[in-house]
Amino acid sequence: MASEMQSSGMLTREQLFHLFERFATLTSQPDVKKRILDAVLDKQEAVAVTTTIQEEIFVEMGVDPRFGLSCLGKISTVYENDQDLVIQFYKFLAKEEMACDEAELGEEEFAEKMHYQQNIQEQQLEMLQHMRKFNLDDQSAILEKLHKQMENGNYESETSILSVEQMEEIIQRKVSPLFAVS
Known part of the structure; x- marks a missing residue:
């Protein structure tokens, strides 16, 4: 049964x-x-x-x-x-x-999409590897900025990446003379 x-x-x-x-x-x-x-x-x-x-x-x-x-x-x-x-x-x-x-x-368009996705993932990995060089507070600031960027960009793939220059700019803006280390 x-x-x-x-x-x-x-x-x-x-x-x-x-x-x-x-x-x-x-x-x-x-x-x-x-x-x-x-x-x-x-x-x-x-x-x-x-x-x-x-x-x-x-x-x-x-x-x-x-x-x-x-x-x-x-x-x-x-x-x-x-x-x-x-x-x-x-x-x-x-x-x-x-x-x-x-x-x-279709085969060609699917291959293009997969290539595009792979390229985005490689850029994200590079970004994360570079971001790991920063302290946790700086990483948090970068992730907060990235979140806002993705939210404003309707979570499109391209919005999930920050360049090295953008990350460094976020950290420089975050630094205040009051908290600067002597």
């Missing part, structure tokens, strides 16, 4: 990690990529296909798909203190977005 599907409570950390890993594996396979692309070519939303894939994984796990999807909407709240899980959740969301973009944008 088939067991009943889980439909109450909250998904466990292990269940969520399994979902994230299985989804990443499936969406990397050529037949699944083709499934998403075929849906887009058939004028369907790519996200509808990725949601269906998630539902299929939930069924494999013995979880009611509607319940499983509702749990995804609660992860940031229920697991707010579990940094590893929240990071994996955001990677999962990024993987879903990437699978959709790959199908919707």
Whole structure:
């Protein structure tokens, strides 16, 4: 006799990690990529296909798909203190977005977007490496300025970067003669 599907409570950390890993594996396979692309070519939303894939994984796990999807909407709240899980959740969301973009944008435009994203990430890494040379108060001032810049720029990727000169300018403005070290 088939067991009943889980439909109450909250998904466990292990269940969520399994979902994230299985989804990443499936969406990397050529037949699944083709499934998403075929849906887009058939004028369907790519996200509808990725949601269906998630539902299929939930069924494999013995979880009611509607319940499983509702749990995804609660992860940031229920697991707010579990940094590893929240990071994996955001990677999962990024993987879903990437699978959709790959199908919707076409090969050339998708490759351009990936190159652009990689370039932004490299610039962010350089910025963070340089920022680590400053003391914690200076780092806080830089992050505060970066946050304001991103907020004002509607969180577009380009707004997540400060140049070395901009960081040094933030620190120089922060320094007051009253707090200067002799």
